[in-house]
Amino acid sequence: MLKRLASPTLFLFTLAAVTQALEPLTPALDPEAVRRVEDYRRALAMERPRVVLLGNSMLGHGVNEIHFSMRTGVHAIKMWDGGVAAAWNHLMIKNVLAEHPNRPEMVVVFFTDQYLTDATFRVHGQYKPRLDALRRPVEPLLDQLAYQKDRRDALAYLITDLWPLDRKREIVKPGVERFVKHRIGRALEMGGLGEVDAAIDRVFADSNLNVALFSKAQIEAMTAPADDRQDFGTLLNRSFLSSDIAMAQRAGIRLAFVRIKRVTAAEAQQAGRAVQNDYMSRYVADLRTYLESQGSLLLDFTQDPRLRVEHYGQGDHLNEQGRLLFTAMLAEALEGRLPEVRGDDAPFAELAQVREPIILEGPFKENSPGMWSAPLPNWAACSSNPRDTYRSVLELLEDGTPLGPRNAFMSDIRSHGAGRYVHWGGFVYFATSDNSDPNTNGRTYSYRFTLPP
Numbered sequence: 001m002l003k004r005l006a007s008p009t010l011f012l013f014t015l016a017a018v019t020q021a022l023e024p025l026t027p028a029l030d031p032e033a034v035r036r037v038e039d040y041r042r043a044l045a046m047e048r049p050r051v052v053l054l055g056n057s058m059l060g061h062g063v064n065e066i067h068f069s070m071r072t073g074v075h076a077i078k079m080w081d082g083g084v085a086a087a088w089n090h091l092m093i094k095n096v097l098a099e100h101p102n103r104p105e106m107v108v109v110f111f112t113d114q115y116l117t118d119a120t121f122r123v124h125g126q127y128k129p130r131l132d133a134l135r136r137p138v139e140p141l142l143d144q145l146a147y148q149k150d151r152r153d154a155l156a157y158l159i160t161d162l163w164p165l166d167r168k169r170e171i172v173k174p175g176v177e178r179f180v181k182h183r184i185g186r187a188l189e190m191g192g193l194g195e196v197d198a199a200i201d202r203v204f205a206d207s208n209l210n211v212a213l214f215s216k217a218q219i220e221a222m223t224a225p226a227d228d229r230q231d232f233g234t235l236l237n238r239s240f241l242s243s244d245i246a247m248a249q250r251a252g253i254r255l256a257f258v259r260i261k262r263v264t265a266a267e268a269q270q271a272g273r274a275v276q277n278d279y280m281s282r283y284v285a286d287l288r289t290y291l292e293s294q295g296s297l298l299l300d301f302t303q304d305p306r307l308r309v310e311h312y313g314q315g316d317h318l319n320e321q322g323r324l325l326f327t328a329m330l331a332e333a334l335e336g337r338l339p340e341v342r343g344d345d346a347p348f349a350e351l352a353q354v355r356e357p358i359i360l361e362g363p364f365k366e367n368s369p370g371m372w373s374a375p376l377p378n379w380a381a382c383s384s385n386p387r388d389t390y391r392s393v394l395e396l397l398e399d400g401t402p403l404g405p406r407n408a409f410m411s412d413i414r415s416h417g418a419g420r421y422v423h424w425g426g427f428v429y430f431a432t433s434d435n436s437d438p439n440t441n442g443r444t445y446s447y448r449f450t451l452p453p
């Protein structure tokens with residue numbers, strides 16, 4: 001058997017090497033996605049966080065990491081990307097966090113619904129470049145679970161993963177498909193790609209499929225009982241979860257998982273309806289039992305009545321009031337489970353102590369009519385930034401009275417003034433309450449760092 005496999009396998013490796021030497025056919029990586037991964041690694045190297053909060057934009061817009069660090073006394077940072085799911089979390093844990101010399105002591109993974117155990121959710125389209133920027137050349141578990149590549153067929157798997165001409169399909173296929181659709185649309189005088197897609201959908205509707213031509217695997221998948229598809233054990237075996245827990249344990253990282261409340265749950269709760277059905281209740285109970293058996297933690301906020309509809313802004317994203325509330329809820333729920341506070345966390349302990357106002361020294365620079373600035377170099381690491389425009393917890397006061405809104409856009413400070421301000425980089429940019437000149441109006445300006453009530 002081994003002799004029969006040796007020759008074709010050797011041929012395959014030789015062919016892969018030759019084609020790779022002639023023309024490297026690895027799909028071009030998205031520069032923005034690559035830059036973001038580099039930022040994650042740089043943050044680990046420079047900030048040396050002890051806790052990493054990992055997830056999608058519901059985490060990004062739902063937790064203020066500075067407030068969290070101040071409340072817990074432990075240095076924590078967020079690593080998130082819009083719309084990502086289990087496959088992205090898996091690659092972040094495997095290829096960024098677990099292998100980094102400054103790996104965190106704890107990683108808190110945020111998810112919604114049952115997507116923690118869905119390996120195929122959001123792995124195509126706009127999400128694939130983000131996975132490609134994180135993956136290694138060979139990712140057998142990702143390919144098997146997320147992209148359904150069957151590793152049992154060794155020869156087919158070698159062809160798929162080692163032969164660049166085969167991988168070229170991922171580059172060529174979308175372009176060819178678009179070219180053909182354009183030609184068809186023009187020839188038939190159809191109204192663009194949308195109508196071509198609609199016609200294709202009609203032709204290939206399920207009702208038109210010839211079941212007699214299906215493979216055995218396709219028929220088994222179609223006829224599998226609903227209970228089998230929804231059984232937690234089945235979902236677990238098809239997910240990255242067991243692998244992620246094992247990798248984290250080997251790296252000395254404790255894992256916790258947070259199920260986030262969506263606005264639909266808040267709406268149902270306030271209308272007196274059930275937040276989740278019997279299946280989801282069983283799923284969460286089974287998930288909790290499994291995670292606890294592995295030494296991990298599950299925090300489920302989906303039925304917490306403190307998060308209400310008025311705490312949400314756009315879609316499932318929390319507004320600033322909701323963000324501060326949820327951050328406090330999260331810190332409270334993790335109390336006693338986080339790493340112990342130590343000297344490395346001193347900057348955040350120091351930040352929490354700045355409760356009495358500190359005078360903001362002038363003279364103040366006028367950056368544009370009505371917008372003034374003052375340097376705050378010692379607190380640059382705690383400012384807002386392009387990835388998190390609501391990150392800063394600095395409160396600016398005029399004669400002891402808080403100004404605001406804080407974390408305002410600079411365009412709004414320039415256009416409207418009236419006390420708006422933002423702590424950005426090593427500066428605070430602000431307008432006075434009556435848009436007067438802070439250098440001559442005789443008022444005192446000061447700042448402090450505040451926790452939400």
